[in-house]
Amino acid sequence: MLTGRRLKEEKWLPPSNEIISFRNVDKVYKSGHTTNYALDSINFSIKTGKTLSVVGESGSGKTTFGLASLGLIEPTRGKIYFQGIDITSLDRIQKRNFRSKTHMIFQDPYSSLNPYNNIFTTVSAPIESFQKGMSKEERRNKAAEMLDKVGLSPGADFLDIYPKSLSGGQRQRVAIARSLINKPEFVVADEPTSMLDVSITSTVINLMKSLKDELNFTMLYISHEIATSRYIGDDMAVMNLGRIVEYGSPEEITKSPKHPYTDLLIRSYPKPGQKLVPGETRHGDYNVYNGGIKGCTFAYACPFKIPECENTKPELREISQGHWVACFHPIN
């Protein structure tokens, strides 16, 4: 698909400890006169067996990143590799194979479960489509076992009921059970707790963390909620207007952010028991920007902007062991 001018990238082979690798990926949405870069030259990898948290403002491209990594949307440019295989050009069998190894958990547990299907049908759907030939008995046992795992026990008692009699937290557990029943290697969770109360959020997060350790899959955890992202992530990536601007350990990024945008995100986070000091806000309105910007995506509001920031794109570079930042003047 790519022409000769990108020959170098075609030969590029992802290292084996990376389950997903993005190479120069753009996702552009056009509507009328506006061109919106939901993903802007993403070069990035997700490490096998780890949880990567992606944080960023609304509209920064987090969901697009997640959908693209599952092959659910096609990039406008670039390649995405899953275990070394380019998912942007799979044949039907490869596609099926890829789908069976991946799963997505959505934000809204109220609309993501079909109200007309009982819990058994919902939870067993992935084995239904990917492991044909399993008897109903076996599928019921498997579904019940999975429901037990997500804390809906005894699982067998939940099989024949419908979503309407479940609370939000229980529904999200059902969604998690469905996503894991086929033992996927890669799971994307897009804001899985944003519709839930604090007490339920903690339960769901604990559950995902322990299941991840037990079943050993790779997870992409998408959220604008920085504290939970820090808690659940092994690694953290910060997105701003279609780009990843900082990447590293969640602890380090939240303790000493290097990108001024990350710093803004973290300073905006309400701290329990700490009164807000009004007044300190960002200048400029990011809504007029659509990505695809020549320089730094945060230049419009950055307090430390230098002329270079407007004209040259800062690439991600490693400024200390494992800590990457795309900024010409990272914070101290």
Add this chain to the structure above:
Amino acid sequence: MSFPILSIKKLNTVFHTPSGDVMALRNLSLEVNKGEVLAIVGESGSGKSTLGFSILRLIENPGEIISGSIVFHSPERDVHILDLSLPQLREFRWVNISMIFQSAMNVLNPIARIEKQFIDTFEAHNIEGDYQERINKYLEIAGLGKQVKKMFPHELSGGMKQRVNIALALSCEPSILIADEPTTALDVVVQKEILSSIMRIKDELNLTVIFITHDLSVASSIADRLAIFYAGRPVEVGSADKILRSPQHPYTTLLLSSVISLNTNREASLKTMGGSPPDLKKRIPGCSFLERCPIGEEACSTYDLFPAKVHGDVFVECIHPGKLEFEMEVNK
């Protein structure tokens, strides 16, 4: 000295449903002081929105306020809100008390320019004077430019729409603003901007704010006082500082301990509350939190809820306030 601007006494609001009456507010009494920010905090279903709607008498079928009184103390006279006739109510609402609704981002009329939505509001409440001047003034107060007047809702971001809602709610110059989860759908950066605006506006206009949220961190970042709601009643009410430093009700304590912050220990599992709130269709004898309370005892099930225990200026509805030990990973 603080003076009450709103006194609610023994309010009972129910929803008549086919399977029984839901007691959404159970004999609730609460005072709101002039010029304060009072945050109403509690889990989903605890009755927060129902309180807001009851104050403005916006409870619709199948809901009904069955008893109680709500008195608005204006400098001239006391207004008994539940006794107003419909025409009196129309004159009273918005001009004295206004509300920003939960999921308000979708309440703007999609096919009317912002300007039109202001004018409609003014006309509905018999506001006189220069409309344009008034619109400009409140847009500016909410942090928006004049150009927004000519725009349609779909041309605005979520944060901008929420600012329009704030401007609309303030434009009839009420004494009390009820804000129901005004930032829940927004990301942290925009959330902080909106919270800062509310704080600033409050001082400029000498406003009293009733701020409804399920997020204790958000509440503690702006509130002078907190009212912690559980199963249709405030179980702890008082100075935000005091409650956050030493919560007295076991529910408050557990709620505070389950806040996920940037200092949460990543190695330990998150604290969870367990259980779920009681069924509001059934009569709840004694303490409504008993079933989930780690220190509940026999006496709690017969505890007469009124009057609540007093602890300094913090009101607690518990027979052993402060007994559940409180430990939180506070911000260092």
